[in-house]
Amino acid sequence: MIRLYDSVHGVVRDLPMREPGRLSIYSCGPTVYSLPHLGHGRQTLVWDVVRRWSTFRGLDVHFVSNITDIDDKIIARALDQGTSTSDVVARYESEWWEAMTALGAAMPDDIPHATDWVPQMISLIESFVEDGVAYQTSDGVYFDVSRVTDYGLLAGQPLDSLRAGARVEANDEKRSPLDFVLWKNAKPGEPSWPAPFGEGRPGWHTECVVMSLGLLGDGFDLHVGGLDLKFPHHENERAQAVAANRPFAQHWGHHGWVMVDQMKMSSSLGNFTSLTDLLGRTDPRAYRLLVLRSHYRSPIEVTTETIADAERALARLDTLARRFELPSLAGATLEVGSNYRWEGEALDLYDRVATNLDDDLNTPPAVAQLFEAVGLANTLADRGATSEAQSFAEAVNVLFASMGLALHASDDALDPLSADLVARRDAARSAKDWVGADKLRDELVEHGWVVEDSAAGTFIRRP
């Protein structure tokens, strides 16, 4: 049974399942107005791993993640760039999926776009207005948080306590500073939809509650996102569901930050590194490994050093893949554990990894177990226990794939020049012309190859 920390109750508990064997997950997606940053990458990776592991364990996972394609920031960006909001959305949504695909994240089963759900949002808001849960001001429609008795559940604080800490806002038409906008009246020239309460656009909190319930239904299983979404975004989603008398997410999961110089990386601080940049200069799998090596709820520091560290660790795994000629798994494919024959030591390894991953996605010890297994496979092979070593290495490969990490045996194509250098080096070595062989090796290294000799001859690969 897979257990996960529930942010509302503050305990690790069994993942709920409305229908046994089927797991529904909603992950708050991006507002597409700029390039994704490292934090977005972590979110995608963490929940991709949850999804993959659940699938590996035999669950039928329905994974939904939205695109917020209407928002103040998108409008501002369009004005800024002198283009339309649809151009901004098209560009940054495509950047988003390109980056997420590069990270090895499987595409969500459903990708709702906010602008496709406006009628449903309008009718929800309309019902709130009718019930007196929402009220109109000169700039839009607001939700009255005092109408939800347990408002503050996700924040872990009662309404009064939250109110005490709220900053003073310019808008004095709001009954409480905590009241949040459901519908924003459009200013001239802004994208808008007609509604009984005026031309305008939906508020962010309304988008997610409508799309999650719309696609996953009442009482869906798991709602996830970054810790900063816990309050107020998730609180406000939930408040609307409560006000609408609809059972909402049964379990909440929140992942930790990406830090920069010990400070939270965030759009508002401007201290973020774009994921697109990172992926352009490093192996995306190194970022996944870096994420897997720390617990998903802990903050992680992503620096040139920690990425380089992960790349070197990854090289050890790829070396295993080369040595045992392991197929490259994962990628877009979600592996299913029952498709593999688990027996003997491999089964034992699977059990140990599973025990950790089932326990609140405890990836660090799982990864540690797998690295130990790498060493064991190599040791066994060095001692001539080939078949034991092979099955162990294969188990390692499959278990990394269960977390979406694909091991790559080198399959670098040799250009004619390099192939010639290799042939000449083989000849020099068999003639015991060590000076000539060393010179040819230097040339290969200059061409960017790593050179490895074996009894079978010279083997080259990219670093």
Added chain:
RNA sequence: GGCGGCGUGGCCGAGUGGUUAGGCAGGGGCCUGCAAAGCCCCGUACUCCGGUUCGAAUCCGGACGCCGCCUCCA
């Protein structure tokens, strides 16, 4: 002010009342023509101060430091 999290060896990062995390880097050795990769061996850490205990990095209390949420934010 309210609520929450964190402080581990050179670095990253788990764990937990007594016995190896793991990776990276570093040192020694094996293998190799020399390398690379791999293998073997080595570092002996847990912010500080009290307390509980036969025994605490691990539990309790306190101090210090750092971070986050309460405002858009993964």
